[in-house]
Amino acid sequence: MNDAAPATTGKVWLVGAGPGDAELLTVKAARLIESAQAIVYDHLVGEGVRQLFPTRARLEYVGKKAAKHTLKQEEINALLVDLARQGMRVIRLKGGDPFIFGRGGEELETLHAAGIPFEVVPGVTAAAGCAAYAGFPLTHRDHAQSVVFVTGHLKDHSVNLDWPALARPGQTVVFYMGIGGAPEICRQMIAHGLPRSTPAAVVRRGTLADQQTLLSSLGELPQRIAESGIKPPALIVVGSVVGLHEKLSWFENR
Ligand SMILES: C[S@@+](CC[C@H](N)C(=O)[O-])C[C@H]1O[C@@H](n2cnc3c(N)ncnc32)[C@H](O)[C@@H]1O
Structure with a gap:
């Protein structure tokens, strides 16, 4: 591509909306939304954030749940x-x-190739938001010295993750998009050395008023998910930090 941009070219701000609670939007994001002429947004942009959209702005919903017009990534780029x-x-x-499982990099590559100027505004990622509101830290000196964010969306149920690395002790592993793959995820984590009793949680719609937290163990999590009927959007968090929920939970006890 690399088309020359016309003199009137606008600009794109790639902005993180945070995990749901509109108050977790950054000040910069709120300011940019306020002055937007067009907003192109996904289905995970929370209702509270959508209420901040100025009525004069052109709104383009490109979420995966769009009834008839699911836009392909190339169409969103275009x-x-x-x-x-x-x-x-x-x-x-x-x-x-x-920039976290958001295909933001791909969109920026297209803008770069087309000569469109852009800026990036980070947002609170689901792992940070869910851990904070579910009441457990992601790292803790006595529990986890590292944290891993990984996609749990397993292609064709095939095992394409680095399970030995994920099943290491002393770390927290956060699976995005892992609800469908939960039985395989838990099976592999146990097969690669984590005890069945390792604390594990699912947090659904984290930071929103209807947040659900399901606490379990690695061995029992798939069955608990099936029994509860819990659906995406949700994270699976594996590691002993999850056990701190009992002491540190605040959002669900207000
Ligand atoms: C395509 S990824 C986008 C992640 C996003 N860019 C981020 O940084 O949080 C979508 C997945 O993020 C997770 N997710 C996003 N928001 C969430 C929330 N409020 N509660 C729980 N999980 C969430 C779910 O696993 C969902 O399937």
Whole structure:
């Protein structure tokens, strides 16, 4: 590509909307939304954040749950280029942080190739938001010296993750998009050395008023998920930090 940009080219801000609670939006994100001429947003952008959209802005919903018009990634990329070429201030708003399982990098590569200027505004990623509101830290000197964010979306149920690395002791592992793959995830973590009794949790719609937290152990989690009927969007968190929920839970006890 590398088309020359016209003199009137607008600009795209790739912005993280945080995990749901609108008050977790950064001040910068709120300011940019306020002055947006076009907002291109996903289904994980919370309702509270959507209420901040200015009525004069052109709104483009490109979420995966769009009834008929599920936009392919290439179509979203093309839409961003098109809106910017119309000279607009475009906010590309994504749930959580745009660089964590958000395909934000791919969109920026397209903008770069098209000569469209852009900026990036980070957001609170689901792991940080869910851990904070579910009441357990992601690291703790007595429990976990590292934390790993990994996609639990297993292609064709195949085992394409580095299970020996994920099953190491002394770390917290956060699986995004892992609900469907939970039986395989738990099976592999146990097969690679983690005790069945390792604390594990599911946090659904973290930071929102209807947040659900399901506490279990690695061995029992798949059955608990099946029994509860818990659905995405949810994270699976594995590690002994989860056990601190009992002492540190605050959001669900208000
Ligand atoms: C495509 S990823 C996008 C992640 C996002 N960019 C971020 O930084 O949080 C979508 C997944 O993030 C997780 N997720 C996002 N928001 C969540 C929330 N409020 N509560 C629980 N999980 C959430 C779920 O695993 C969901 O399937």
